[in-house]
Amino acid sequence: MLSHLPILQVIIPLLAAPACLLLDRGRIAWAFSCAVAIVSLAISLSLLHQVSGAGPLSYELGGWDAPWGIEYRIDLLSAYVLLVVNGVATLVLVAARSSVAAEIDEAKQPLFYVLYMLCLAGLLGIIATGDIFNVFVFLEISSLATYALIALGRDRRALWAAYQYLIVGTIGATFILVGIGFLYSLTGTLNMADLAQRLPALAESASVYAAFAFLVVGVCLKLALFPLHLWLPNAYAYAPSIVTAFLAATATKVAVYLLLRFHFSVFGASFTDPVLPLEGIFLVLGIAGVFVASIVAIFEDNIKRLFAYSSVAQIGYMVIGMGIGSATGVQATLLHLFNHALMKGALFLALAAVVYRLGGANFSHIRGLGRTMPLTMAAIVVAGLSLVGVPGTVGFITKWYLVMAAINGSHWLLVPAILLGSLLALVYVWRIVEAAYFSEPVAGTETCREAPLGLLLAMWLLVIANVYFGLDTRLPVAASDGAVRLLMGGAG
Amino acid sequence: MVTDFYNYWIVIALMMIGFFIVIVQGNLVKKLIGLNIFQTSVFIFYISIAKVEGGTAPILTEGVVLYSNPLPHVLILTAIVVGIATMALALSLVVRIHKAYGTIEEEELQERDHEC
Numbered sequence: 001m002l003s004h005l006p007i008l009q010v011i012i013p014l015l016a017a018p019a020c021l022l023l024d025r026g027r028i029a030w031a032f033s034c035a036v037a038i039v040s041l042a043i044s045l046s047l048l049h050q051v052s053g054a055g056p057l058s059y060e061l062g063g064w065d066a067p068w069g070i071e072y073r074i075d076l077l078s079a080y081v082l083l084v085v086n087g088v089a090t091l092v093l094v095a096a097r098s099s100v101a102a103e104i105d106e107a108k109q110p111l112f113y114v115l116y117m118l119c120l121a122g123l124l125g126i127i128a129t130g131d132i133f134n135v136f137v138f139l140e141i142s143s144l145a146t147y148a149l150i151a152l153g154r155d156r157r158a159l160w161a162a163y164q165y166l167i168v169g170t171i172g173a174t175f176i177l178v179g180i181g182f183l184y185s186l187t188g189t190l191n192m193a194d195l196a197q198r199l200p201a202l203a204e205s206a207s208v209y210a211a212f213a214f215l216v217v218g219v220c221l222k223l224a225l226f227p228l229h230l231w232l233p234n235a236y237a238y239a240p241s242i243v244t245a246f247l248a249a250t251a252t253k254v255a256v257y258l259l260l261r262f263h264f265s266v267f268g269a270s271f272t273d274p275v276l277p278l279e280g281i282f283l284v285l286g287i288a289g290v291f292v293a294s295i296v297a298i299f300e301d302n303i304k305r306l307f308a309y310s311s312v313a314q315i316g317y318m319v320i321g322m323g324i325g326s327a328t329g330v331q332a333t334l335l336h337l338f339n340h341a342l343m344k345g346a347l348f349l350a351l352a353a354v355v356y357r358l359g360g361a362n363f364s365h366i367r368g369l370g371r372t373m374p375l376t377m378a379a380i381v382v383a384g385l386s387l388v389g390v391p392g393t394v395g396f397i398t399k400w401y402l403v404m405a406a407i408n409g410s411h412w413l414l415v416p417a418i419l420l421g422s423l424l425a426l427v428y429v430w431r432i433v434e435a436a437y438f439s440e441p442v443a444g445t446e447t448c449r450e451a452p453l454g455l456l457l458a459m460w461l462l463v464i465a466n467v468y469f470g471l472d473t474r475l476p477v478a479a480s481d482g483a484v485r486l487l488m489g490g491a492g
Numbered sequence: 493m494v495t496d497f498y499n500y501w502i503v504i505a506l507m508m509i510g511f512f513i514v515i516v517q518g519n520l521v522k523k524l525i526g527l528n529i530f531q532t533s534v535f536i537f538y539i540s541i542a543k544v545e546g547g548t549a550p551i552l553t554e555g556v557v558l559y560s561n562p563l564p565h566v567l568i569l570t571a572i573v574v575g576i577a578t579m580a581l582a583l584s585l586v587v588r589i590h591k592a593y594g595t596i597e598e599e600e601l602q603e604r605d606h607e608c
Contacts, residue, residue, distance in 0.1 A: 133567055133570075136571070137574070140574045140577075147581055147585070148581060151585055156589075156592035159585055160589060160593075160605070163520065166578070166581065166585065167527060167582075170527055170578050171511075171514070174530060174531055177534050178537065181538050184564065185541040
């Protein structure tokens, strides 16, 4: 049984999706998918435990040996990202019941959970697999589910946002498919470990560079790296609140994982050096993303959109970590992957509570809400401070590692840039604090009550995690440290 | 030289035509047609790389030793299925957009969103 965990991690949510379809009531489908998510979380915990003890796990699908059959490969990096995705997905799902009941028609609720499970299975599949074509298939499974999830939003602009995301996402996925085609025609293999062995012999072939370019651009479209981020704000703003919390905390993280996987494991970090300063490009785009998105966020009126732009900025930080390219830099990326999932999970769940009680998340809605929904607003403040990077929260840990990596790599200009980016985040978080605590409530919201228990519970668990992992950093630091050594070791 | 690789030139031409339509067209259905052409070019690309000169269809037959590589065929079969699913989802989104807005022209959609 234990030896089958890598495949069970993916297959359980994948089979749970059609099973959800058979449950015709929203409440039952919710309870069922919660149970599945918890099992999935337990599997990822067990995988992380096994991998950190005994090294990478390899699972051969159908008993076919690795380079020919499809291999599922769980190393420390994938176990770590699996845990992040599963953890947030489970908490968001626990919180989902009341918000989904309010925002989605009764008849469509079981379908919502079907899509949620499909999307989760796709994301887990991308992380677990060691076969690049399998990556494409799971990417499309999760993407198709995501488009439908976004289109479930009540606002008609959700449809338009889903359509735009579909166009961009399909182009991105097709680019990845072209890249995979190039790699296969050159090496005759689809297995990542096998590719990593065969590619160095073909280095400086134009076709390998073309493959790399297609893969990186394709993944960056999914990642919403500035300036390829235009689909993201609308998709996050008009999707149902729970979907936003789920996507913001998981989907972009998986894209970061893919980029790391391709860049470091498959091609090797120094691969593009002779022709293209990719790391320099990552640095420039990352910094531009941080500044442009943060400044747009400051002037945004819809708070969901505000935090969507803030997500683009946070992706910028992750890419900066990769751009620095040193072990500490990549570790900062991995830490931020974990930390950002905690922050944005908490923030978007809090917004889901606001939307649940008030029907919208504009600045006019949250005026004076510090008095009527104190717990929800306190959650936004703590998670917001974590976003800024205040000591004692997880955000600080990321910024600390990023600044350390910048100083060690003598990127002196990066240090003020990172600090300035944090100040910009402080501005937009302060706008929310000001509206919630120092404005008079709008007429009609005085009787507004605190959020439902499930939402509060999940939200505060994430908030507490924000503080806890800001003080006791052993788990993420140890896991990311091991993962970085694995990535860098494979490259050098 | 050029005629030797004519199928790859077709792939490039189709890919660019599809991409161009996706970017330039304002009609949502025409955009999808462009997207479909774009994806189709990749299908041809995969089938081209599978061709082994002088090889037959990959079916076991007596007296034949040279086959085309069946793996890219299988891969692209998967991608075709994915493409169909994407197209079905996209078209159903267009239907719902038409119901909600009464138009499928990008410019008019944006105008109607700014009105409210």
